[in-house]
Each structure stands twice: as structure tokens, then as C-alpha cells.
Amino acid sequence: MTQGPNKPDITTREGFGLAAAPLERLLLSVSYGVLRNWDAAADAVQNALLKGWRHRHSVKDAGSFRPWLVKIAVNESKNLLRRGYGAELPEDVADVPRDRELSIDVQRAVYALPEKYRLPVLLFYFEDMAVTDIARALDMPEGTVISHLHRGRARLREELKDYGI
Numbered sequence: 570m571t572q573g574p575n576k577p578d579i580t581t582r583e584g585f586g587l588a589a590a591p592l593e594r595l596l597l598s599v600s601y602g603v604l605r606n607w608d609a610a611a612d613a614v615q616n617a618l619l620k621g622w623r624h625r626h627s628v629k630d631a632g633s634f635r636p637w638l639v640k641i642a643v644n645e646s647k648n649l650l651r652r653g654y655g656a657e658l659p660e661d662v663a664d665v666p667r668d669r670e671l672s673i674d675v676q677r678a679v680y681a682l683p684e685k686y687r688l689p690v691l692l693f694y695f696e697d698m699a700v701t702d703i704a705r706a707l708d709m710p711e712g713t714v715i716s717h718l719h720r721g722r723a724r725l726r727e728e729l730k731d732y733g734i
Contacts, residue, residue, distance in 0.1 A: 576631035585625055588634055589618055595635075595696045596642040602691045603646035605680055609654040610646065617642035636698075639706035643688065678728040686721030689714050 577584035596617060600610035621638050628634050679690055688707060692698040693714075700718075704711045 579625050579628060579631070579634055585622055588631075589621065589638065592635060592638055593618075596638065598691060598696060599639055599642050599688065600646040602680065602687050603643060603684060604650055604654060606654065609649050612654070613646040613649050614642060616645040616649075620645065633705065636702040636705035639692070639698075639702075640708060643707065674729060674732070675725075678725050681728070682721055682724055686717050686724065689717040690721040690725070693718055 577587040579585045579588045593614065596614045597607075597610055600613040600617075601607060604610050604613065617638065621641050624641075628637050679687060679695075682690060689703055692703045692706065693700070698706070700711050700714050704714045707714070709717075
């Protein structure tokens with residue numbers, strides 16, 4: 570694997586840990602986006618990190634590590650979902666202050682999107698991933714990512730129209 574400047578060598582235990590640690594929140598968020606269950610998402614992330622460690626030599630360059638690991642997390646999440654580990658959002662929001670209502674409604678609207686729109690929206694808007702990296706992580710053409718982002722935004726606009734969005 571070729572490394573850029575200041576990129577840890579992921580083939581070593583220390584380097585893999587340094588490269589993966591900042592991505593744990595991203596991986597958890599993506600896994601939750603598929604599973605809608607925090608415990609199952611944590612299991613998927615753990616499985617993804619183990620699988621990533623075992624297959625670390627297949628990463629071509631340091632720049633592709635992030636989308637490569639996200640793709641593993643998505644696949645591990647889908648595997649758990651097929652085994653019945655997913656769940657709906659359990660949070661009861663009856664006593665949430667009014668100023669947090671929009672934030673919670675946006676979150677619920679995003680997680681209610683079909684997966685093909687939800688994952689690109691989560692990665693683009695909440696994790697600041699570039700379209701190119703999302704395309705690699707989700708194994709789809711960039712044009713498809715852009716299309717899914719457009720359709721996901723349209724659905725969110727419709728869902729959140731009461732807020733004037």
C-alpha cells in the first residue's frame with residue numbers, strides 16, 4: 570500500500586488503530602443508518618473493524634482507507650439486518666424542548682428515507698464525505714450518488730415542509 574505524508578501505515582497494529590480510531594463515529598453513524606439500532610450498529614462496527622484488520626493488505630493506498638472501511642461497515646450492517654438485528658427508532662420525544670423539535674424531526678426524516686437515499690444523505694451531509702468517496706464506499710457510480718442525494722433531499726423537503734424547509 571502506498572502512503573501519503575502523515576498517513577499511518579495501516580498494515581501495522583498501531584497504524585491501523587491510528588487510522589481507524591477517528592472513523593469510529595462515522596462507522597457507527599453509517600451502521601445505525603442501516604440498522605436503526607445502536608447496539609446492533611456497535612456490533613456491526615466491531616465486525617467491520619475486525620474484518621478490516623484481517624484484510625488490511627487489500628487497501629491500495631492510504632486515501633482509499635476511509636471509503637474502504639465504510640463499505641465494510643455497510644456490508645456488515647446489511648448482514649446483521651438480514652439476520653434480524655435491525656429495529657425502529659425507539660426514542661420517545663414527548664418531553665423534548667421545542668427548540669430541539671426540528672433537529673429530532675430532521676433526524677427521524679433522514680432515518681425514515683429508503684436505504685438507497687438514507688446512506689448517501691448521511692455520508693454527505695452528516696459525515697462530510699465527498700461524492701467520490703461515497704461512490705466507492707457504497708459501490709455505485711458517482712452519478713447515482715448525486716441522483717440519490719437529489720431524491721433524498723426532495724423527500725426530506727416534502728417531509729419537513731411544515732418547517733418551511
